[in-house]
Amino acid sequence: MNLLAVERIKLFTTRSPWWCALITIGLSVGFAAILAGATDANDSLTVSATQFGGSQFGIAVVMVLAALAVTTEYRFNTIRTTFQAVPHRSPALVAKAVVVGLMSLVLGEIAGFGSWGLAKLMRPNDNLALATGQDWANVAGLGLVFAFSAVLAVAVGILIRHSAGAIALLLIYTLAVESLVQLIPKIGDNIHQWMPFNVVNKFLVGSAPAQNGPPPSDSPLSPGWALAYFAGISIVFLLVALGVAKKRDA
Structure with a gap:
Protein backbone atom coordinates (compact mmCIF):
# COMPACT_ATOMS: atom_id res chain seq x y z
CA MET A 1 0.00 0.00 0.00
CA ASN A 2 2.91 2.34 0.72
CA LEU A 3 4.26 1.77 -2.79
CA LEU A 4 0.86 2.53 -4.30
CA ALA A 5 0.67 5.75 -2.28
CA VAL A 6 4.17 6.77 -3.39
CA GLU A 7 3.38 6.11 -7.05
CA ARG A 8 0.11 8.01 -6.74
CA ILE A 9 1.96 11.03 -5.36
CA LYS A 10 4.55 10.82 -8.14
CA LEU A 11 1.86 10.66 -10.80
CA ALA A 38 -22.59 16.58 -38.33
CA THR A 39 -24.89 13.56 -38.67
CA ASP A 40 -27.85 14.27 -40.89
CA ALA A 41 -31.20 14.67 -39.15
CA ASN A 42 -32.59 11.78 -41.18
CA ASP A 43 -29.83 9.44 -39.99
CA SER A 44 -29.53 7.91 -36.55
CA LEU A 45 -26.35 8.07 -34.49
CA THR A 46 -25.36 4.77 -32.87
CA VAL A 47 -23.92 4.09 -29.42
CA SER A 48 -20.62 2.82 -30.82
CA ALA A 49 -20.32 5.93 -33.00
CA THR A 50 -20.33 8.11 -29.87
CA GLN A 51 -17.17 6.31 -28.72
CA PHE A 52 -15.19 6.95 -31.89
CA GLY A 53 -12.94 9.62 -30.38
CA GLY A 54 -12.09 7.58 -27.30
CA SER A 55 -11.46 4.26 -29.00
CA GLN A 56 -9.41 5.76 -31.84
CA PHE A 57 -7.56 8.74 -30.36
CA GLY A 58 -8.17 8.92 -26.61
CA ILE A 59 -6.50 5.56 -26.18
CA ALA A 60 -3.34 6.88 -27.85
CA VAL A 61 -3.13 9.81 -25.41
CA VAL A 62 -3.64 7.46 -22.45
CA MET A 63 -0.70 5.39 -23.64
CA VAL A 64 1.42 8.53 -23.88
CA LEU A 65 0.44 9.34 -20.29
CA ALA A 66 1.42 5.84 -19.14
CA ALA A 67 4.73 5.85 -20.98
CA LEU A 68 5.67 9.26 -19.55
CA ALA A 69 4.94 8.00 -16.04
CA VAL A 70 7.92 5.65 -16.45
CA THR A 71 10.28 7.35 -18.87
CA PRO A 91 7.08 -4.27 -6.68
CA ALA A 92 7.75 -0.60 -7.43
CA LEU A 93 7.17 -1.04 -11.16
CA VAL A 94 4.03 -3.13 -10.60
CA ALA A 95 2.72 -0.44 -8.24
CA LYS A 96 3.33 2.15 -10.94
CA ALA A 97 1.46 0.04 -13.51
CA VAL A 98 -1.45 -0.42 -11.09
CA VAL A 99 -1.73 3.30 -10.29
CA VAL A 100 -1.50 4.35 -13.94
CA GLY A 101 -3.94 1.61 -14.92
CA ALA A 119 -24.50 12.74 -27.83
CA LYS A 120 -27.77 11.74 -26.18
CA LEU A 121 -28.40 15.34 -25.14
CA MET A 122 -27.67 16.64 -28.63
CA ARG A 123 -29.74 13.96 -30.39
CA PRO A 124 -32.58 12.99 -28.03
CA ASN A 125 -34.59 11.36 -30.82
CA ASP A 126 -31.87 8.87 -31.80
CA ASN A 127 -31.80 5.35 -30.40
CA LEU A 128 -28.89 5.81 -27.99
CA ALA A 129 -30.24 3.79 -25.08
CA LEU A 130 -27.87 1.26 -23.51
CA ALA A 131 -30.25 -1.60 -24.24
CA THR A 132 -27.86 -4.50 -24.88
CA GLY A 133 -24.70 -5.96 -23.42
CA GLN A 134 -22.77 -4.76 -26.46
CA ASP A 135 -24.04 -1.22 -25.89
CA TRP A 136 -22.72 -1.34 -22.33
CA ALA A 137 -19.40 -2.74 -23.57
CA ASN A 138 -19.18 0.16 -26.04
CA VAL A 139 -19.42 2.70 -23.25
CA ALA A 140 -18.41 1.17 -19.91
CA GLY A 141 -15.84 -1.12 -21.53
CA LEU A 142 -13.74 1.83 -22.68
CA GLY A 143 -12.32 2.17 -19.17
CA SER A 149 -3.53 -0.17 -22.75
CA ALA A 150 -1.87 1.85 -19.99
CA VAL A 151 -0.28 -1.29 -18.54
CA LEU A 152 1.05 -2.15 -21.99
CA ALA A 153 2.45 1.37 -22.38
CA VAL A 154 4.12 1.19 -18.95
CA ALA A 155 5.83 -2.02 -20.08
CA VAL A 156 7.04 -0.33 -23.28
CA GLY A 157 8.31 2.61 -21.22
CA ILE A 158 10.29 0.27 -18.96
CA LEU A 159 11.81 -1.50 -21.94
CA ILE A 160 12.76 1.60 -23.95
CA ARG A 161 13.33 4.09 -21.06
CA HIS A 162 13.39 7.12 -23.40
CA SER A 163 10.26 9.27 -23.66
CA ALA A 164 10.58 10.15 -27.35
CA GLY A 165 11.29 6.58 -28.41
CA ALA A 166 8.52 5.03 -26.33
CA ILE A 167 5.91 7.60 -27.39
CA ALA A 168 6.89 7.37 -31.06
CA LEU A 169 6.67 3.59 -31.01
CA LEU A 170 3.29 3.56 -29.26
CA LEU A 171 1.73 6.21 -31.51
CA ILE A 172 3.03 4.72 -34.74
CA TYR A 173 1.82 1.28 -33.75
CA THR A 174 -1.65 2.26 -32.52
CA LEU A 175 -2.38 4.71 -35.34
CA ALA A 176 -0.71 3.06 -38.32
CA VAL A 177 1.01 -0.32 -38.02
CA GLU A 178 -2.01 -2.56 -37.51
CA SER A 179 -3.80 -1.06 -40.50
CA LEU A 180 -0.71 -1.35 -42.70
CA VAL A 181 -0.30 -5.03 -41.85
CA GLN A 182 -3.35 -5.75 -44.01
CA LEU A 183 -1.37 -4.65 -47.06
CA ILE A 184 0.98 -7.64 -46.78
CA PRO A 185 0.12 -9.98 -49.67
CA LYS A 186 -1.65 -13.26 -48.85
CA ILE A 187 -1.04 -13.33 -45.07
CA GLY A 188 -1.77 -9.73 -44.11
CA ASP A 189 -5.45 -10.28 -43.28
CA ASN A 190 -4.67 -13.38 -41.23
CA ILE A 191 -2.07 -11.52 -39.17
CA HIS A 192 -4.38 -8.54 -38.73
CA GLN A 193 -7.05 -10.74 -37.14
CA TRP A 194 -4.73 -11.30 -34.14
CA MET A 195 -3.25 -7.83 -33.75
CA PRO A 196 -4.01 -6.68 -30.18
CA PHE A 197 -5.85 -3.41 -30.82
CA ASN A 198 -7.87 -4.94 -33.63
CA VAL A 199 -8.83 -7.77 -31.29
CA VAL A 200 -9.85 -5.50 -28.41
CA ASN A 201 -11.95 -3.51 -30.86
CA LYS A 202 -14.09 -6.66 -31.11
CA PHE A 203 -14.86 -6.23 -27.41
CA LEU A 204 -15.78 -2.58 -27.85
CA VAL A 205 -17.63 -2.63 -31.15
CA GLY A 206 -18.59 -6.23 -31.84
CA SER A 207 -19.05 -7.51 -35.38
CA ALA A 208 -21.83 -5.31 -36.69
CA PRO A 209 -20.78 -2.25 -38.72
CA ALA A 210 -21.85 1.05 -37.18
CA GLN A 211 -22.78 4.15 -39.13
CA ASN A 212 -20.28 6.98 -38.48
CA GLY A 213 -18.47 4.77 -35.96
CA PRO A 214 -15.26 2.76 -35.87
CA PRO A 215 -15.07 -0.16 -38.31
CA PRO A 216 -15.93 -3.60 -36.92
CA SER A 217 -13.13 -5.94 -35.96
CA ASP A 218 -12.36 -9.01 -38.06
CA SER A 219 -11.08 -10.95 -35.03
CA PRO A 220 -12.46 -14.51 -34.77
CA LEU A 221 -12.74 -14.21 -30.97
CA SER A 222 -15.91 -13.40 -29.07
CA PRO A 223 -16.02 -9.99 -27.32
CA GLY A 224 -15.26 -11.49 -23.91
CA TRP A 225 -12.31 -13.51 -25.13
CA ALA A 226 -11.09 -10.51 -27.12
CA LEU A 227 -10.76 -8.51 -23.90
CA ALA A 228 -9.04 -11.45 -22.19
CA TYR A 229 -6.61 -11.76 -25.12
CA PHE A 230 -5.71 -8.06 -24.95
CA ALA A 231 -5.33 -8.18 -21.17
CA GLY A 232 -3.07 -11.23 -21.50
CA ILE A 233 -0.82 -9.47 -24.00
CA SER A 234 -0.54 -6.44 -21.70
CA ILE A 235 0.38 -8.59 -18.71
CA VAL A 236 2.92 -10.63 -20.70
CA PHE A 237 4.62 -7.45 -21.89
CA LEU A 238 4.72 -6.18 -18.31
CA LEU A 239 6.27 -9.44 -17.06
CA VAL A 240 8.92 -9.27 -19.78
CA ALA A 241 9.66 -5.65 -18.89
CA LEU A 242 10.01 -6.54 -15.20
CA GLY A 243 12.47 -9.29 -16.06
CA VAL A 244 14.54 -6.93 -18.21
CA ALA A 245 14.48 -4.21 -15.53
CA LYS A 246 15.90 -6.61 -12.94
CA LYS A 247 18.87 -7.58 -15.10
CA ARG A 248 20.13 -4.22 -16.32
CA ASP A 249 21.45 -1.08 -14.65
CA ALA A 250 18.96 1.59 -13.73
Whole structure:
Protein backbone atom coordinates (compact mmCIF):
# COMPACT_ATOMS: atom_id res chain seq x y z
CA MET A 1 0.00 0.00 0.00
CA ASN A 2 2.91 2.34 0.72
CA LEU A 3 4.26 1.77 -2.79
CA LEU A 4 0.86 2.53 -4.30
CA ALA A 5 0.67 5.75 -2.28
CA VAL A 6 4.17 6.77 -3.39
CA GLU A 7 3.38 6.11 -7.05
CA ARG A 8 0.11 8.01 -6.74
CA ILE A 9 1.96 11.03 -5.36
CA LYS A 10 4.55 10.82 -8.14
CA LEU A 11 1.86 10.66 -10.80
CA PHE A 12 -0.40 13.43 -9.56
CA THR A 13 2.31 15.95 -8.65
CA THR A 14 3.50 16.35 -12.24
CA ARG A 15 1.74 18.29 -14.99
CA SER A 16 1.87 15.82 -17.87
CA PRO A 17 -0.76 13.37 -16.47
CA TRP A 18 -3.22 16.21 -15.94
CA TRP A 19 -2.70 17.58 -19.44
CA CYS A 20 -2.99 14.09 -20.94
CA ALA A 21 -6.17 13.48 -18.95
CA LEU A 22 -7.75 16.70 -20.22
CA ILE A 23 -6.74 15.94 -23.81
CA THR A 24 -8.11 12.40 -23.55
CA ILE A 25 -11.50 13.55 -22.31
CA GLY A 26 -11.52 16.50 -24.71
CA LEU A 27 -10.81 14.31 -27.75
CA SER A 28 -13.36 11.69 -26.74
CA VAL A 29 -16.20 14.07 -25.91
CA GLY A 30 -15.25 16.48 -28.69
CA PHE A 31 -15.48 13.85 -31.43
CA ALA A 32 -18.84 12.72 -30.05
CA ALA A 33 -20.08 16.31 -30.27
CA ILE A 34 -18.75 16.68 -33.82
CA LEU A 35 -20.40 13.45 -34.98
CA ALA A 36 -23.66 14.33 -33.26
CA GLY A 37 -23.69 17.75 -34.89
CA ALA A 38 -22.59 16.58 -38.33
CA THR A 39 -24.89 13.56 -38.67
CA ASP A 40 -27.85 14.27 -40.89
CA ALA A 41 -31.20 14.67 -39.15
CA ASN A 42 -32.59 11.78 -41.18
CA ASP A 43 -29.83 9.44 -39.99
CA SER A 44 -29.53 7.91 -36.55
CA LEU A 45 -26.35 8.07 -34.49
CA THR A 46 -25.36 4.77 -32.87
CA VAL A 47 -23.92 4.09 -29.42
CA SER A 48 -20.62 2.82 -30.82
CA ALA A 49 -20.32 5.93 -33.00
CA THR A 50 -20.33 8.11 -29.87
CA GLN A 51 -17.17 6.31 -28.72
CA PHE A 52 -15.19 6.95 -31.89
CA GLY A 53 -12.94 9.62 -30.38
CA GLY A 54 -12.09 7.58 -27.30
CA SER A 55 -11.46 4.26 -29.00
CA GLN A 56 -9.41 5.76 -31.84
CA PHE A 57 -7.56 8.74 -30.36
CA GLY A 58 -8.17 8.92 -26.61
CA ILE A 59 -6.50 5.56 -26.18
CA ALA A 60 -3.34 6.88 -27.85
CA VAL A 61 -3.13 9.81 -25.41
CA VAL A 62 -3.64 7.46 -22.45
CA MET A 63 -0.70 5.39 -23.64
CA VAL A 64 1.42 8.53 -23.88
CA LEU A 65 0.44 9.34 -20.29
CA ALA A 66 1.42 5.84 -19.14
CA ALA A 67 4.73 5.85 -20.98
CA LEU A 68 5.67 9.26 -19.55
CA ALA A 69 4.94 8.00 -16.04
CA VAL A 70 7.92 5.65 -16.45
CA THR A 71 10.28 7.35 -18.87
CA THR A 72 10.22 10.67 -17.00
CA GLU A 73 11.77 8.90 -14.01
CA TYR A 74 14.53 7.51 -16.21
CA ARG A 75 15.07 10.91 -17.80
CA PHE A 76 15.64 12.69 -14.48
CA ASN A 77 17.33 9.68 -12.80
CA THR A 78 14.77 9.56 -10.00
CA ILE A 79 14.32 5.89 -10.87
CA ARG A 80 17.66 5.23 -9.14
CA THR A 81 16.22 6.49 -5.86
CA THR A 82 13.15 4.33 -6.38
CA PHE A 83 15.26 1.22 -6.97
CA GLN A 84 17.45 2.00 -3.97
CA ALA A 85 14.32 2.11 -1.81
CA VAL A 86 12.93 -1.06 -3.44
CA PRO A 87 15.96 -3.17 -4.45
CA HIS A 88 13.85 -5.95 -6.01
CA ARG A 89 12.44 -3.34 -8.43
CA SER A 90 9.41 -5.37 -9.53
CA PRO A 91 7.08 -4.27 -6.68
CA ALA A 92 7.75 -0.60 -7.43
CA LEU A 93 7.17 -1.04 -11.16
CA VAL A 94 4.03 -3.13 -10.60
CA ALA A 95 2.72 -0.44 -8.24
CA LYS A 96 3.33 2.15 -10.94
CA ALA A 97 1.46 0.04 -13.51
CA VAL A 98 -1.45 -0.42 -11.09
CA VAL A 99 -1.73 3.30 -10.29
CA VAL A 100 -1.50 4.35 -13.94
CA GLY A 101 -3.94 1.61 -14.92
CA LEU A 102 -6.49 2.73 -12.33
CA MET A 103 -6.20 6.35 -13.42
CA SER A 104 -6.70 5.26 -17.03
CA LEU A 105 -9.72 3.19 -16.00
CA VAL A 106 -11.33 6.27 -14.46
CA LEU A 107 -10.48 8.39 -17.51
CA GLY A 108 -12.01 5.77 -19.78
CA GLU A 109 -15.25 5.72 -17.83
CA ILE A 110 -15.46 9.53 -17.82
CA ALA A 111 -14.68 9.66 -21.55
CA GLY A 112 -17.08 6.85 -22.41
CA PHE A 113 -20.09 8.04 -20.46
CA GLY A 114 -19.32 11.69 -21.15
CA SER A 115 -19.29 11.09 -24.92
CA TRP A 116 -22.46 9.03 -24.80
CA GLY A 117 -24.25 11.49 -22.51
CA LEU A 118 -23.41 14.51 -24.65
CA ALA A 119 -24.50 12.74 -27.83
CA LYS A 120 -27.77 11.74 -26.18
CA LEU A 121 -28.40 15.34 -25.14
CA MET A 122 -27.67 16.64 -28.63
CA ARG A 123 -29.74 13.96 -30.39
CA PRO A 124 -32.58 12.99 -28.03
CA ASN A 125 -34.59 11.36 -30.82
CA ASP A 126 -31.87 8.87 -31.80
CA ASN A 127 -31.80 5.35 -30.40
CA LEU A 128 -28.89 5.81 -27.99
CA ALA A 129 -30.24 3.79 -25.08
CA LEU A 130 -27.87 1.26 -23.51
CA ALA A 131 -30.25 -1.60 -24.24
CA THR A 132 -27.86 -4.50 -24.88
CA GLY A 133 -24.70 -5.96 -23.42
CA GLN A 134 -22.77 -4.76 -26.46
CA ASP A 135 -24.04 -1.22 -25.89
CA TRP A 136 -22.72 -1.34 -22.33
CA ALA A 137 -19.40 -2.74 -23.57
CA ASN A 138 -19.18 0.16 -26.04
CA VAL A 139 -19.42 2.70 -23.25
CA ALA A 140 -18.41 1.17 -19.91
CA GLY A 141 -15.84 -1.12 -21.53
CA LEU A 142 -13.74 1.83 -22.68
CA GLY A 143 -12.32 2.17 -19.17
CA LEU A 144 -11.09 -1.44 -19.16
CA VAL A 145 -9.45 -1.01 -22.55
CA PHE A 146 -7.77 2.21 -21.38
CA ALA A 147 -6.50 0.44 -18.25
CA PHE A 148 -4.90 -2.49 -20.06
CA SER A 149 -3.53 -0.17 -22.75
CA ALA A 150 -1.87 1.85 -19.99
CA VAL A 151 -0.28 -1.29 -18.54
CA LEU A 152 1.05 -2.15 -21.99
CA ALA A 153 2.45 1.37 -22.38
CA VAL A 154 4.12 1.19 -18.95
CA ALA A 155 5.83 -2.02 -20.08
CA VAL A 156 7.04 -0.33 -23.28
CA GLY A 157 8.31 2.61 -21.22
CA ILE A 158 10.29 0.27 -18.96
CA LEU A 159 11.81 -1.50 -21.94
CA ILE A 160 12.76 1.60 -23.95
CA ARG A 161 13.33 4.09 -21.06
CA HIS A 162 13.39 7.12 -23.40
CA SER A 163 10.26 9.27 -23.66
CA ALA A 164 10.58 10.15 -27.35
CA GLY A 165 11.29 6.58 -28.41
CA ALA A 166 8.52 5.03 -26.33
CA ILE A 167 5.91 7.60 -27.39
CA ALA A 168 6.89 7.37 -31.06
CA LEU A 169 6.67 3.59 -31.01
CA LEU A 170 3.29 3.56 -29.26
CA LEU A 171 1.73 6.21 -31.51
CA ILE A 172 3.03 4.72 -34.74
CA TYR A 173 1.82 1.28 -33.75
CA THR A 174 -1.65 2.26 -32.52
CA LEU A 175 -2.38 4.71 -35.34
CA ALA A 176 -0.71 3.06 -38.32
CA VAL A 177 1.01 -0.32 -38.02
CA GLU A 178 -2.01 -2.56 -37.51
CA SER A 179 -3.80 -1.06 -40.50
CA LEU A 180 -0.71 -1.35 -42.70
CA VAL A 181 -0.30 -5.03 -41.85
CA GLN A 182 -3.35 -5.75 -44.01
CA LEU A 183 -1.37 -4.65 -47.06
CA ILE A 184 0.98 -7.64 -46.78
CA PRO A 185 0.12 -9.98 -49.67
CA LYS A 186 -1.65 -13.26 -48.85
CA ILE A 187 -1.04 -13.33 -45.07
CA GLY A 188 -1.77 -9.73 -44.11
CA ASP A 189 -5.45 -10.28 -43.28
CA ASN A 190 -4.67 -13.38 -41.23
CA ILE A 191 -2.07 -11.52 -39.17
CA HIS A 192 -4.38 -8.54 -38.73
CA GLN A 193 -7.05 -10.74 -37.14
CA TRP A 194 -4.73 -11.30 -34.14
CA MET A 195 -3.25 -7.83 -33.75
CA PRO A 196 -4.01 -6.68 -30.18
CA PHE A 197 -5.85 -3.41 -30.82
CA ASN A 198 -7.87 -4.94 -33.63
CA VAL A 199 -8.83 -7.77 -31.29
CA VAL A 200 -9.85 -5.50 -28.41
CA ASN A 201 -11.95 -3.51 -30.86
CA LYS A 202 -14.09 -6.66 -31.11
CA PHE A 203 -14.86 -6.23 -27.41
CA LEU A 204 -15.78 -2.58 -27.85
CA VAL A 205 -17.63 -2.63 -31.15
CA GLY A 206 -18.59 -6.23 -31.84
CA SER A 207 -19.05 -7.51 -35.38
CA ALA A 208 -21.83 -5.31 -36.69
CA PRO A 209 -20.78 -2.25 -38.72
CA ALA A 210 -21.85 1.05 -37.18
CA GLN A 211 -22.78 4.15 -39.13
CA ASN A 212 -20.28 6.98 -38.48
CA GLY A 213 -18.47 4.77 -35.96
CA PRO A 214 -15.26 2.76 -35.87
CA PRO A 215 -15.07 -0.16 -38.31
CA PRO A 216 -15.93 -3.60 -36.92
CA SER A 217 -13.13 -5.94 -35.96
CA ASP A 218 -12.36 -9.01 -38.06
CA SER A 219 -11.08 -10.95 -35.03
CA PRO A 220 -12.46 -14.51 -34.77
CA LEU A 221 -12.74 -14.21 -30.97
CA SER A 222 -15.91 -13.40 -29.07
CA PRO A 223 -16.02 -9.99 -27.32
CA GLY A 224 -15.26 -11.49 -23.91
CA TRP A 225 -12.31 -13.51 -25.13
CA ALA A 226 -11.09 -10.51 -27.12
CA LEU A 227 -10.76 -8.51 -23.90
CA ALA A 228 -9.04 -11.45 -22.19
CA TYR A 229 -6.61 -11.76 -25.12
CA PHE A 230 -5.71 -8.06 -24.95
CA ALA A 231 -5.33 -8.18 -21.17
CA GLY A 232 -3.07 -11.23 -21.50
CA ILE A 233 -0.82 -9.47 -24.00
CA SER A 234 -0.54 -6.44 -21.70
CA ILE A 235 0.38 -8.59 -18.71
CA VAL A 236 2.92 -10.63 -20.70
CA PHE A 237 4.62 -7.45 -21.89
CA LEU A 238 4.72 -6.18 -18.31
CA LEU A 239 6.27 -9.44 -17.06
CA VAL A 240 8.92 -9.27 -19.78
CA ALA A 241 9.66 -5.65 -18.89
CA LEU A 242 10.01 -6.54 -15.20
CA GLY A 243 12.47 -9.29 -16.06
CA VAL A 244 14.54 -6.93 -18.21
CA ALA A 245 14.48 -4.21 -15.53
CA LYS A 246 15.90 -6.61 -12.94
CA LYS A 247 18.87 -7.58 -15.10
CA ARG A 248 20.13 -4.22 -16.32
CA ASP A 249 21.45 -1.08 -14.65
CA ALA A 250 18.96 1.59 -13.73
